[in-house]
Amino acid sequence: MTKLWGSRFTGTSSALAEKFTSSIAYDHKLARYDCLGSMAHARMLGKQKIIPAKDAAALVKGLKKILSQIESGRYRFDPKSEDVHTDIQVKLKKLIGQAADKLHTARSRNDQVALDARMYCIDHARRIIAMTAGLQKSIVDFAAKHSRVIIPAYTHLQSAQLVLMSHHMLAYVEMFERDKGRFFGCIKRTSNNPLGSCALSGSSLPTDRNFVTIQLGLAQTSQNSMDAVADRDFVIELLSAIAITGMHLSRLCEDLILWVTAEFDFIRIDDAFCTGSSIMPHKKNPDVLELIRGNTSKFPGRLCELLILMKSLPLTYNRDMQLDKPALFECVEALEEMLPLMAQLFKGIKVNGPKIAQAIESQHFYSVDILEYLVKKGVSSRDAHDIVGTMVKECLDKGVQISDLSDGRLKKFSKHFGPDVKKLLKPEISVKIKRSTGSTNPGMVKNQIASWKKKLK
Numbered sequence: 001m002t003k004l005w006g007s008r009f010t011g012t013s014s015a016l017a018e019k020f021t022s023s024i025a026y027d028h029k030l031a032r033y034d035c036l037g038s039m040a041h042a043r044m045l046g047k048q049k050i051i052p053a054k055d056a057a058a059l060v061k062g063l064k065k066i067l068s069q070i071e072s073g074r075y076r077f078d079p080k081s082e083d084v085h086t087d088i089q090v091k092l093k094k095l096i097g098q099a100a101d102k103l104h105t106a107r108s109r110n111d112q113v114a115l116d117a118r119m120y121c122i123d124h125a126r127r128i129i130a131m132t133a134g135l136q137k138s139i140v141d142f143a144a145k146h147s148r149v150i151i152p153a154y155t156h157l158q159s160a161q162l163v164l165m166s167h168h169m170l171a172y173v174e175m176f177e178r179d180k181g182r183f184f185g186c187i188k189r190t191s192n193n194p195l196g197s198c199a200l201s202g203s204s205l206p207t208d209r210n211f212v213t214i215q216l217g218l219a220q221t222s223q224n225s226m227d228a229v230a231d232r233d234f235v236i237e238l239l240s241a242i243a244i245t246g247m248h249l250s251r252l253c254e255d256l257i258l259w260v261t262a263e264f265d266f267i268r269i270d271d272a273f274c275t276g277s278s279i280m281p282h283k284k285n286p287d288v289l290e291l292i293r294g295n296t297s298k299f300p301g302r303l304c305e306l307l308i309l310m311k312s313l314p315l316t317y318n319r320d321m322q323l324d325k326p327a328l329f330e331c332v333e334a335l336e337e338m339l340p341l342m343a344q345l346f347k348g349i350k351v352n353g354p355k356i357a358q359a360i361e362s363q364h365f366y367s368v369d370i371l372e373y374l375v376k377k378g379v380s381s382r383d384a385h386d387i388v389g390t391m392v393k394e395c396l397d398k399g400v401q402i403s404d405l406s407d408g409r410l411k412k413f414s415k416h417f418g419p420d421v422k423k424l425l426k427p428e429i430s431v432k433i434k435r436s437t438g439s440t441n442p443g444m445v446k447n448q449i450a451s452w453k454k455k456l457k
C-alpha cells in the first residue's frame with residue numbers, strides 16, 4: 001500500500017490489514033475538494049513565507065492540473081493508495097517533484113478530511129436544494145393543471161372530507177420547502193473551515209487560517225482545533241435532513257401508489273415509470289414509486305449508524321470516523337437520483353376524472369359542512385355533532401343519502417334545518433364554503449399556486 005507514513009515502523013504491514021484500513025475505494029469522491037483545499041493551503045503557506053513562493057506556485061500549478069484531470073474524468077486513482085489524500089500527494093510529487101513534499105506543512109489528514117467532507121456536504125446540499133425545487137415545480141405544475149379536481153381526503157385511511165387535488169399536492173410542496181430550509185441550515189453550520197487545526201492542537205508555524213477560509217469561500221474559521229478534527233455533526237445533520245426529505249418522498253409515493261390501484265384508480269402513471277409482471281399479463285406495477293419508497297429506508301438506517309458510530313468516540317480524531325463516508329455518499333447519491341426521477345414522473349401523471357367523481361358520490365363527505373350550517377344558526381358544535389351523527393346513522397341504517405330525507409324528516413333532527421341545507425350536498429360547494437386561512441377554498445388554493453410559482457421561478 002502507498003502511504004504517507006512508515007519510517008517509525010520496522011515490520012511490513014499485513015496485506016489484510018492494509019485492505020481493511022484503506023478508504024481509496026470510496027473517498028476518491030472527495031478528490032475535487034481535496035485539491036481545492038490543498039490549493040488554498042499552498043497559497044497561504046507561500047503568502048506567509050512558511051514555504052518559498054516558487055514552491056507555493058509549483059504546488060498550485062500541479063494541483064490545478066490534477067484538478068482538471070479529476071474534473072474531466074482523466075485522473076486515475078491508484079487502488080494501492082491508502083486514501084484520496086495519499087493518492088493526490090503521490091501524484092503531485094510525480095508531477096512537480098520535491099516541492100510536493102512541502103504541501104503537508106501545518107496540516108494533517110485529520111483536518112484535511114474534515115475540510116473535504118464539509119465541502120462535499122455543502123456542494124451536495126446545494127444540489128439537493130435545487131433538485132428539491134425542481135420537484136416542487138413539477139408538483140405545482142400538476143396542481144395548476146388539475147386545479148378544479150375534487151377528491152376525497154382521508155384520516156385513518158377512512159374517507160373524511162372533500163378537498164381539491166391541488167390542495168393535497170401543495171401539502172407536499174410545503175414539506176419540501178421545509179426540507180430546503182433544513183439543507184440551508186446545514187450549509188450555514190457546515191461552512192466552517194477546520195484546515196490548519198492540524199492533528200488536534202494547531203501549529204507553531206505562522207499560518208493564516210482566515211486566508212484559507214476566504215479563498216475557499218467558507219463563512220467561518222473554526223475556533224477550537226480539537227472540535228474541528230473530532231466533529232462530524234455536519235454529516236449527521238445532512239443525513240438527518242436527507243432522512244426527513246426521504247420520509248416526505250416516501251409518503252408521496254405511498255399516496256400515488258394508493259391512487260393507482262384498481263380500487264382507487266384516481267390517476268394513471270406513464271408507462272415509462274412502470275413495469276409488468278412475468279406471469280400476470282394484465283399487470284402494470286408502480287415499481288419506480290415502490291423503489292423510491294423502499295430506498296428511503298436506508299436514510300434513517302444510515303443516520304442511526306452515524307449517531308452510533310460517533311457517540312462513544314473520545315476526542316479527537318478516531319479512525320472509526322472514516323466510516324462516515326460510505327453512509328454519506330450512499331444517502332446523498334440515492335436522494336440525488338430520486339428527486340429528479342420523481343419530478344419527471346409527475347409530468348406524466350394523468351387524472352381519471354370519472355373514477356374520482358364516483359369516489360365522491362357519498363354524501364357523508366358533507367357531515368362537517370352540515371354541522372357548521374347548524375353552528376351558523378346558533379347551535380353549539382357539540383349539539384350539532386350529535387344531530388348530524390344521528391342523521392348519518394339513520395341514512396346508513398336505511399341505506400339512503402341525506403338528499404333522500406324529506407324536509408319534514410330533516411326538521412325532526414333539528415328545527416334549524418331548512419331546505420337550503422340540501423344546497424350543501426355538492427362537491428364544488430363543499431370546497432367553496434371553506435374560508436379559513438390555508439383551507440381548500442379554490443380561491444385560496446389558486447393564490448397558493450400563484451405564490452409558489454413565483455417563489456420557485
Ligand code: ARG
Binds near residue numbers: 317321322
Ligand atoms: N482516510 C481517513 C479518514 O477518512 C483520513 C484521515 C486519516 N487520519 C489518520 N490519522 N489516520 O478519516
